[in-house]
Amino acid sequence: MVSSSLAVLHALDKANTRWYHITSIVIAGMGFFTDAYDLFCITPVTKLLGRLYYFDPSSATPAKLPVAVNNFVIGVALIGTLAGQLFFGLLGDKFGRKRVYGITLILMVICAICSGLSFGSTAKSVMTTLCFFRFWLGFGIGGDYPLSATIMSEYANKKTRGAFIAAVFAMQGVGIIFAGLVSMILSALFLSYSNAPAYHDNPVLSTQPEADFLWRIILMLGALPALLTYYWRMKMPETGRLGQFRANNDYKLFSSEFNRRHGKHLIGTMSTWFLLDIAFYSQNLAQKDIFQNTHLISKPANVNAIQEMFQISKAMFVVALFGTFPGYWFTVFLIEKIGRFYIQLIGFFMMSVFMLIIGIKYTDLSDPAKHQTGLFALLYGLTFFFANFGPNSTTFVLPAELFPTRVRSTCHAMSAAAGKAGALVAAFGVQSYTLSQNSHKIKHAMIFLAFVNILGFCCTFMVTETKGRSLEEISGEDEGMHQDEMEMSEAQTEGRSVVI
Template sequence: MALAVLHALDSARTQWYHVTAIVIAGMGFFTDAYDLFCISTVSKLLGRLYYYKPGTGKPGKLPQDVNNFVIGVALVGTLSGQLVFGWLGDKLGRKKVYGITLIMMVICAICSGLSFGSSAGSVMTTLCFFRFWLGFGIGGDYPLSATIMSEYANKMTRGMFIAAVFAMQGVGIIFAGLVSMTLSKIFLDLYPAPAFNAIPVDYSNVMSTQPQADYLWRIVLMLGAFPALATFYWRMKMPETGRYTALIEGNAKQAAADMGRVLDIEIQDEQDKLAQFKAANDYSLFSGEFLRRHGKHLIGTTTTWFLLDIAFYSQNLTQKDIFPVMGLTQKDVEVNALREMFETSRAMLVVAFFGTFPGYWFTVFFIEKLGRFKIQLVGFFMMSLFMGIIGYKYDDLKNNKYMFATLYGLTFFFANFGPNSTTFVLPAELFPTRIRSTCHALSAAAGKAGAMVGAFGVQNYTLDGKVKEIQKAMIFLAITNMLGFFFTFLVTETKGRSLEEISGEDGSSDRDAGTQMTGTNTSATTKTTY
């Protein structure tokens, strides 16, 4: 049995409001990516400013434990925020908590740049405190944006719309590199300094780390507040999704009115059918019925996202340490602080623009043609292949920076034209409305647990730029990606089917897994009444 409001949403033509919703939700992910990854462009600068040891003749460097926390504390906050806001999204409604995430992101991005203290340790402590809560707000954006977009979209373009929201992460990564590169170039032109080998040892850090650079990293972090602030008004004007209003709040009339107001469709309210629909799906996350219907799916979405993010965040957060080995940036003893930040940001921008960014949009354009399942399988396999080549042929590749950069960029491309996009899409489609946000949050939190493995574990292998350690890290990541390939078989294809058919809420039973994986549209056999 299907309700008219659900059928109308599934069959509604693409309209301007769909585009508006993509932009509103997508700007959240733009901000998320900028805030999470801009720290990589400034972390070496923080070491030079606050951890220089006089008389060494070497630039200051963040201690390994401090570096791990500065880089990884936002991920801990993100994991926590995903679980809290994902649960609240099902209990209180998607819209009611959607604005809170933006407010937290705006305030904490600004406060991160204003981090204070009387010593290096106290500044880093303050910075980590605000970045934890910044991550907490970012975490809420994952389940809420995915759920809202999936519940607004029609069944033929749903995957494309959700992927388009997530693709704004790629734009955010580009801007993290672009903003850091531009500002560091401006500061470099205003405050030039000689290289280390041109100045006495005792004055090396003073001369090669311009004191004005203390303003630079703060400006970079604070600029992350503006995209979120710009979309706050429009996010607050979005109505609650029709599916939540009808299926969770039990108000079919209000759902019809809300969706009729923002979409050019006529919807009948069917309050009499609603009680029957809800009764057929009245089971909780911790129930045998959920385990029977969706246990395998939840294991699939959590494990694949966990394994993917080990590789994805290891790649992104350790670029600054791998770039000098690849020959894309100079060694720290050869350049001053602002020049080092400029070169790191420039290399990050190039890799993102030619590798990361295209992968996201390939997914947007092909997800409804190829399906989620095939894209995820191919992505995991190609990531494993290219990382394996980099690992096993590292001694040869480190002397050929163009080949190294090409293979390294291809790992980013297939991460995004692959599991980094599909692991975000699938949890927003596979689970029933009453626990959709929670299940997406659990899947995303598993991903952030993988990201923490990358930030606190894999990053330690690359921190000193040692060839053998980077080689080991690449081989390890190749293995995790191949595991992700095999765990993908626990999820099923969702393209071309309504959310209620996928979750079984409309009374239809799951089709044979092999049939679903081929991308066959089985909706024609489903009996529905309107």
């Protein structure tokens, strides 16, 4: 006799797309909107922090954050994200996805507000409290990765599962756009109602006192989408698959049986995400320096603090709107046609090509006399497009599909944490190397990143295509099910609607 659990799972895979699928995408996706806003709004904020808290009246150049401080302000949230991914990923398998899902949003709301309230009378005290709260902000952000991916994969039917998971992740692109847009709008408003103080002969080197409110408001606004989503996230039920297959496989994580079945896949998802994030975060974190060399923004010595922030935010918004954002949604619409495997291969390869061209031709591309600014911006935008119509999306999707239910959240968390380890390499390694804006260093960094992408291309062959197959078929959890049982199950569930 066919078990009721088999009938339920078969019904989940055959279910038509319904309203609860759409609402689940929005609810889970708003977490990623918040994640991206909080992580990427720091790019323009760091410039302002340098001008505000490290101002030197005797200097002839605008102040900026010391290299170590800049790296830590950016990197501490990534460290928190890595820790949060592992912590909440384990809890998601141990206690259930829903029980810990709301905690991540609470952390994000509290820490986004507290980041903006960072207190102290000296630069050291303000930076210390800011970094403290951004660590815990990252901790909450990290929990959203495995939980959102796992919940969406277990809710979805097998025909649209990849598109649904990718759509959740695509909200990251919207968050990046809003990080630039909000910073740009607020900077413009502050420019309209403020004047540079007279404590320096050169107004360009002065920083408007109102600017101290500007960066705080930008950071605190990150709490709003998470706060608005909390109620609906708490109303989401536990996934049907967790109840049916939680105790299905008796082999443990890292056991010889797990390694035989899934070890290569885990190495593949971890290595590709690690390599991807070295390139992806290097692009994002260093973009304020790239923008200057593509002449999308003025040199710091030619603008005051808020003007510089406005220009960086505007450039970030334009690149995100025309390069980053479309790539995410190309993946959503094509992932079930092309497949995860080939999209990832195409993305890694094209990123490598464009980064190699930028690296080799960097001197000419960044030379205003050569009039190649438009080509530089196009090549730079295309690297973002193929990152997102490529491995930045698929590395999120594949770990949510390849592993058994009882360890799915943990394996996704390990893969995502490997990615954040790559992001830390970008923040403390690649960005530090290019922070001086030396053309030769940026050139060498781009060539290095092209090589990193080729490694990601090669490591992709350790994963397998998951398109069109049920989660149980992919992970091997349907072993022992005979064809006649499957046919009986289909007959049993025909016409039945499954509430999850």
